[in-house]
Amino acid sequence: MSGWGYALKLSKEEVKNAEPPGTVKLIDHELHRTPTGTNYNEDHIQLVPHPSRSPADPLNWPKWRKLAVLFTVSLYALIANIASANVASALPLLTFQLLPPNSLTRLGHLVAYNVLFAGCSNIVWVPLANIFGRRPIMLLAQLILIFSSMGGGLATTFNGLLIARIFQGIGAGPEQTISPEIVGEVFFVHQRGRAMALYTVCLSAGSLVGGIIGGYIAGNLGYRYIFWITTALSVFIFLCQFFLVPETLFDRKSHLAHEERNNTYNDEKEGTERAEQAINTKYQSTFGIAQQLSVGMYRGHIIRRFIAPWKTLALPGTWVVMLHYGGLVGAIVTLATIAPALLSAPPYLWGNNVGLINVAGLIGCIVGGIATHFTADLLVTRGAKKEVHGFSEPEARLPAMFPALVIAVAGIWCFGFSAANGSKPAWVGMAFGLGMVSFGLTQIPSIGFNYLIEAYYSVSSDCFVMTSIVRGVISFAWTFFVVEWVFTRGPREPFGIFGMLMAIFALLTIPLWIYGKRWRIATAKYLPKAGEGEH
Incomplete structure (x- = not known):
């Protein structure tokens, strides 16, 4: 049973x-019992989701695969965010490099519209990926990123550059939604925390690396070389992506059901069923190059x-994660946009070095990734070991998020109040x-994304759409x-308000x-029935 009335009546034990x-x-x-009669428990980690026997099942792929x-989808997140952020630190230079001259406020739209379309494009990308598979949609998006980047290098007007930036955002969209979904499809529950940590480090570091290099590239080579x-x-x-990442959208439910039927024998059909199983096993015994590089599947129900x-x-977890992620990305994009403008003006006058402020963010990003790597999966397995029934709960990951949330909120205020001080040493604050x-942006989405995958596995990619939309709207x-x-x-005033909103989230x-x-x-009741072991 389900429903709010039923759930609220349950006791804590139930x-x-x-x-x-x-x-x-x-x-x-x-x-276990020792020869002396002493009892002791030996704990075994079960593989969740339960893999099928098919070599095409991503859970069965070798470790190197x-x-x-993981390397490819993380690198995509890194490069897509470099592409998004490298313009931000070059905005003071673009005020006179891009002719006719434009105000800094207008040039800020190059960042704002990029992040808006990066988020909102997933309204289309994710449903298409659920219909046609992850692989063709990722390849298509990356082609758009390539050609829009070329367009940015060829653009001669502000409007042309703005259009290129919008399509760059569209091409970068799947790195926020389909990429974490792929991580969840390839790794078991007890491995996802560490895998997601690497992905979110790259997700966060891309904006910071782009902010560091953008000013130098524009100052020494011209803004076109950014593109x-x-x-x-x-x-x-x-x-x-083409050579290393096969299709990860796998119908495990059907394969497990088929295997269960093949394992059911009776006296009359034993020989026939064994022959059919042998044929099926022979058919699935290889996962060759042609199958790995194929592009094309269809899982209807478009509307x-x-x-x-x-x-x-309708799912509470979606709201919490999307507000966390939207608020944090909005904060980091805002900081990355305003910091170069402040540091290029008196009393700082950093010139081409304005992007160096992002080195501090990169350090915070790395520290956050290390902290997530060592805590995310540990909390889940430790919590399951303490339970008599050995259950793993998605909520077991959430305590690791609390320190990061406090640090991130304090960081927004620290930046804003230090900038308001206006003295030359204020750049340190x-x-x-x-x-x-940046520490919070690395750790909090990693935990939140894992929560969505584990709590709402059958619709997690749809949850990522909403987090991406809110991320884009808030950042914009x-x-x-x-x-x-x-x-x-x-x-x-603005950073005080931003910090207050993030504290509420x-x-x-x-x-x-x-x-x-x-x-x-x-x-x-709002979730479709998942296949066996699909969590």
Whole structure:
């Protein structure tokens, strides 16, 4: 049963013993007795999701293949975010390099519209990926990124450059949604935390690396080379995607059902069924080059696929993660946009070095990635071992998010209040603030994305659509107005408000942690039935 009335009436013990979508048996407690009569438990980690026997099942791929997939989707996130952010630190130079001259406020639209379309394009990308598969959509998006980057290098007017930036955002869109979904499809539950940590480090580091190099490239080679370098990097990631990443959208439910039928024998049909199973095994015994590089599948229900993301708004976890992610990305994009403008003016006058402020962010990003690597999966396995039934709950990951949320909120305020100080040493506080926000941006989405995959596995890609849309809208809203807001009202007011909003978003984590499982019981009716072991 499910529904809010039913879920709210359950006792704590009944909630603890329930198995709604997302709750899986991760640890098998096996009781042993020593020769002296002493009993002890030996814990075994179960493979969740349960893999099929097909070599095309991503869970069965060799370790090198899984790492190659993780490397490729993480590199895509890195390069796509470099492409998005490298213009930000070059904006002060673009005021006179791009003719006729444009105001800094207008040039800020090159960043704002890029992040808006990067987020909102997933309204189309994810349903298409659920219909035709991950592989063709990722390749198509990367081709758009390549040609739009070339367009940016050839553009001679502001409007031409703006159009190129919009299509760059569209080509970068899947790195926010399909990439984490691929990570979830390739790795088991007890491995996803570490894998997602690498992905989110690249996701966060891309904006910071782009911010560091953009000013230098524009200052020494001209702004066009920002786009030509991005084109070369995009071609590289397209080749990696084509040769290293097979299709990961796999119908495990049908394969497991077929295998279960093949394992059911009776006296009359034993020989026939064994022959059929042998034929099927022979058919599936290889996963050759042609199959790995193939592009093409179809899983109909087009209208249903496009409506599905909006239905995930009925799931509380979607709201919490999308507000966290949207607020953090909005903050980091805003900081990356306004910092070069502040540091290029008196009393700093950093010139081409304005992008160096992002080094602090890169340090925070790396530290956040290391912290996530060592805590994300540990909390899940440790929590399951403590439970008598060995259940793993998605909410077990959430406590690792609390310190990062506090640090990120404090970082927004640290940056804004330091910038408002206006003294020459104030850049130190701005750098610390950027590093603190970057720490949060690395750790919080990693935990949040894993929560969505584990709590709502069958619709997690649709959940990512909503997080991506909110990310794009918040980032667009903040960056569209922030430059003029800062220069008319000072940094204290806008960043004080941004920090307050992020603090409100952060507080939503507490009820999700405490009542998340009860809410999953209540909303189970909104989820399609997943195949066996698909968590």
